Every structure is written in structure tokens, then in C-alpha cells.
Amino acid sequence: MTRSQLIEAVASKSSNFSKKDVEVIVTTLFESIAESLAKGDKIEIRGFGSFKVKSRDGRKGRNPKSGEGIFVDPKKVPFFKAGKELKERVDTIGKE
Amino acid sequence: MTKADLVEATYEKVGSSKKDVAEVIDTVFESIKEALEEGDRVKISGFGNFSIRHKRQRRGRNPQTGEEIMIGERKVMTFKASQILKDIVNKDGEQTE
Numbered sequence: 001m002t003r004s005q006l007i008e009a010v011a012s013k014s015s016n017f018s019k020k021d022v023e024v025i026v027t028t029l030f031e032s033i034a035e036s037l038a039k040g041d042k043i044e045i046r047g048f049g050s051f052k053v054k055s056r057d058g059r060k061g062r063n064p065k066s067g068e069g070i071f072v073d074p075k076k077v078p079f080f081k082a083g084k085e086l087k088e089r090v091d092t093i094g095k096e
Numbered sequence: 097m098t099k100a101d102l103v104e105a106t107y108e109k110v111g112s113s114k115k116d117v118a119e120v121i122d123t124v125f126e127s128i129k130e131a132l133e134e135g136d137r138v139k140i141s142g143f144g145n146f147s148i149r150h151k152r153q154r155r156g157r158n159p160q161t162g163e164e165i166m167i168g169e170r171k172v173m174t175f176k177a178s179q180i181l182k183d184i185v186n187k188d189g190e191q192t193e
Contacts, residue, residue: 001131001138009127014120021110025120030143032105036097038184043097048125053185076185078144080175089133090148091171 037078049083132173144177 001009007026011019033043033051042052058074082090099121107117128138128146138146148171156167177185 001128001136003140006124006127006131006138006140009131010120010123013123013127016116017110017112017120021112022120024110025106025117026124028106028109029102029121029124030140032097032102034143034181034184036101037181038187041097043102045099045102045125048129078177078181078185080144080146080177082173082175086129086132086173089129090173092133093169093171 045083047083047085049081049086051078051080053077054079140178142178142180144175144181146173146175148172149174 003026007019007023010026011017011022014022017025036043037051037053040053042050044050053076056075056077059072061070061072062068063070099118102121103114103118106121107114110117131138132146132148135148137148140146151170151172153169154167156165157163158165
């Protein structure tokens with residue numbers, strides 16, 4: 001499922017909004033999540049999961065092509081943790 | 097930030113009521129869940145991909161008691177952030193490329 005298929009799916013279930021409106025909402029939604037991650041905020045969506053930013057320390061690394069030793073700078077990585085409901089719905093083993 | 101804040105950030109852009117927008121946002125997350133449930137990957141360009149990974153059965157250990165247990169076969173969801181999102185999260189300056 002791509003972003004446009006998601007918009008399609010949501011628009012087909014929604015009587016109050018045009019596809020264009022759903023597109024604006026979906027776009028703004030993910031933009032808002034990204035912006036608040038950039039600020040270091042945590043986003044929690046009940047039944048779905050939470051997004052937050054984790055910090056990674058700098059470390060000594062190696063260029064795998066040349067074998068040259070380099071220092072990898074500390075960085076931040078976006079992280080998603082699935083919520084309970086999502087975890088349970090996804091793990092269908094033994095349910096069918 | 098919670099779903100209520102997401103509604104707040106969104107409803108003015110479409111000039112609609114918070115209640116209606118909240119419903120659409122619920123539908124967005126519900127649709128993503130439905131797709132994942134069917135084993136489909138969800139790719140949000142510029143944001144990231146949600147996908148399902150099949151984990152095999154493995155031997156594990158209760159870290160509290162040290163007791164060995166069997167962790168059964170299961171499916172888990174993973175999120176891989178897009179390069180764009182990774183860059184956004186790191187953009188506030190103090191780091192160099």
C-alpha cells in the first residue's frame with residue numbers, strides 16, 4: 001500500500017471529505033509527526049503505536065570498501081514502537 | 097503529541113470540524129492496520145515504510161529469573177524511516193555530516 005492507495009482507501013470510507021481533503025489531511029498528518037520528531041517530541045497514537053527519536057553515540061567505524069577507519073558522528077534516529085492492538089492484530093499466527 | 101494534537105494541527109487546513117477530522121485520522125490509522133494485518137507493506141513516501149517480519153521460533157531467557165523459555169514463531173511489525181525523515185530528525189544543526 002502506497003501513500004496514494006492509503007488516501008484512496010480512506011476517501012472511499014469517508015462521506016464527509018473529498019479525496020483532495022483526505023490528501024491534505026494525510027500529508028499534514030505525517031508532516032506534523034515529522035516536525036514534532038524534529039523537535040525531539042514523542043508522538044503517541046493509541047491503538048497504533050508511538051514515534052520517538054533515539055540518540056546514537058558516535059563510534060569508530062570502517063569504510064567497508066577501502067577498509068579505512070573513520071569516526072561515525074553521533075546521530076539521531078527515528079524510532080517506532082507498535083502499540084498493543086497493532087502487535088496483536090499483526091501476529092496472526094495460530095489465529096487462522 | 098497525541099492524536100488530539102494531530103487533529104489540532106490538521107483541521108484548519110481543510111476548514112472542517114475537529115470531530116470530522118478526528119474521524120478521518122482514525123480511519124487513516126485503521127486503514128494502515130488493516131493493510132498490515134493482511135501482510136501488506138505500507139509505504140509512505142517521504143516518511144517511511146511499515147512492514148511485517150516473520151520471526152522464527154527461538155530459545156530465549158527470562159532476563160529476570162535466568163530461566164530458559166521457548167519464544168514461539170510470530171509476526172512483528174517494523175518501521176523503517178525514509179532518508180528524508182532521518183535527515184529531518186538530524187537537521188537541528190549540532191551535528192556535521
